[in-house]
Amino acid sequence: MLGWELPPHNSGGLGVACFHLSKAIASQGTSIDFVVPYSAKHEEIDFMRVHNATELSPLHKFGMGAYDSKFFVETVDKKSPGELRTIRDIQAQYGRFVEEFVEKNDFDAIHAHDWLTMEAGMRAKELTDKPLIVHVHATEFDRSGGDQGNPVVHEIEYQGLIMADRIIAVSAITKQIIVEKYGIPADKIEVVYNAIDTLSFDPNYEYDQRTYRYLEGLKAEGYTIVSAVTRLTIQKGLGNLVRAMAKAIEKYDRLVLLLAGDGEQRDELIRLAADLGISDKVFITGFVRGKQWRDSYNVSDVFVLSSVSEPFGLTALEAAHHDNALIITNQSGVGEVLHSIFRYDFWDTDRLADQLVGIATSPALKESLRNNVAKEYARISWQDVAKQCVDMYANFRPVEVYA
């Protein structure tokens, strides 16, 4: 399996998904060699072999490459000597490592995650004639918020998708993008949704009412807390969320918005809230992790996933796990696996405002949404996801699966 990050050296959801997917696949009897582009011990991983393709330290130097290809030159450590200066250089070294690895080791299938590892995957297929599965967690269209994005990345994705024997898309919406934007035949693509591993949450955690004490105070006054736990970046559609909040507050003012996260759009959102006269109703935390991160889900009543283009959207499942009512854009994949939710088009601030006011003013509605989605998300399991992958491997090698 060719990946770019694994927890704790991940900068986002890609590493989390790869971890849980691999763990579940391994538990169903498949042997996995997982290649990462950095050097780190993964002592907590005993279900597969993790291989380090370079001597670089983990992702704090170049991790953004997984989420925003614009950063792919600047974020790499300029001080490091020799060739390892850009994401492209790291990918080249990653590719050479994979070449050597596949010459020396036996396996049955190549499973590559996103554009970062597609070139290595293609090379491995070329050298060994083993089937290549390309797993698409996000395309360049998603990362760039619907624009064309980086043409180099786009080209690598296109080649990888063409060369792949099978493609896994994390949602129907992603499958549609692959068909429409990359011209790939639909029957080559299988939709395999992500899941959530609730066992991975710290069992000793207890919600601390004091972390967001002011918000708890507002709740005691009858306020409804709307939240988004996210990077503050254009792809996430947060400008429309703030505009919808302003419209909703006009009709019903006991609403506040918690934006838990940081990102390049932060200043713009602060300014927008001030322009709309709702600064006092918008709480911006900066980057949160650990307890502050979990407490942000807990203080929240309504979680909005406002993305312009979101292949999946694990945070929505996390929010459901913490008893939130969910509102999810039609452009977010996770909405396809949940039913007891509100949906809207990312640009439709009137509709979102209506939904916010509706939930805030009707305790019955809020409780139904929360209780019912709680039953739904719990049924989504990584074991089911793994089963789909294992079946796919088996279709190539029907006799014995030993990836």
Added chain:
Amino acid sequence: MSKRGITLYMHVHQPYRVRDYSVFDTAINHNYFNTPDPASNQNNEKILNKVAEKSYRPMNALLEKLLHKHPEFKVSLSITGTFIDQAQAWAPDVLESFKRLVQTGQVEIVAETYYHSLAFFYSRKEFERQVEAHKAKIREIFGVETSVFRNTELSYNDELAQWADQYGFKGILAEGWDPVLGWRSPNFVYRPEGTENISLLLKNYKLSDDLAFRFSNRNWEEWPLTVDKYNSWMESSVNDQSLVNLFMDYETFGEHQWEDTGIFTFFEEFVDRWIQNPDNTFYTVSEAIEANQPVDTVSMPQTVTWADTERDLSAWLGNSMQHEAMRHLYALEEDILRSEDGDLISDWRKLQTSDHAYYMCTKYFTDGDVHAYFSPYSSPYDAFLYYINAIRDVRWRLHETHKTGGLSG
């Protein structure tokens, strides 16, 4: 005819900067102004000590020397309440040196709001309370009465002048801004529109800003500014006129213009040179008013300040964040005062200091450079977030301790 005089007026001020006060501090930790980090640019004690070392101590020593040397040398100072409070706590010797200046009888203290606030534009009652509080503090520390008024950042309009006239001030200070004055010179005393007794002194911004802003600027065509050159400008400016009003921040000397620019030596030599001419003298603001009858009436219906190229309030109230911050701050007034909680009232007033709004300014280019230099935050947006969290916490304290109001803004 009376002598031609320079009215040197300097403004002494330090705010209580808000530390990095986050959502997670709100409603938990009510300390907004004391950062534990000794190296932080939000550390008010550190900054006061730094400026004391670079500016207050050496400049007061120089002023004291010149006052003793020349009985004609006069200075006017406005010293904010927040500065006095900080000096009392962290640099009592600095406050003592100001007292010695006042004791010479050649230094006049100018009235203003205790908290260097924008209260005039939000709450007339609160504004008057702060003027009273400042008068009382000056009386307590220096044993003198004030009779000439200046408002925060030299902000001024006809309404303010009429208020000061009614209140009983005999003089008021403003920017001598060309678009208002037209062909008229700032080197005379004027009468504000709609007033009976009060006189208006206008800043000669060209000669003031030569020192305050341009003195060390090597890209300025007149750099380096010599005493000869400056004295000749001054002489030609007052040729057949009455006075030159040099208004500036006190911190010009040693902090905005560092010692190594030669500002102290320049100043000392210039004072000597100016007084050598027997036709010349210095005035305190009150003396300037007594020595000169108003020559005309000046009207400024719109607010004029001494800041930026616009000379308006846009550095403080130019964007929506600043308006939001002030709106929520002043909305708490009645409940805060009713609480009779000294600490809470004091914190609320410290948040009124105009510097907080200034740090949220997003004007860029030339003006923005100045703002960035004076800001302890990495961006105006950070300044805004910390500030709005502090306002929420003030609201929280009201609600928790005094059961007034609610948490909604």
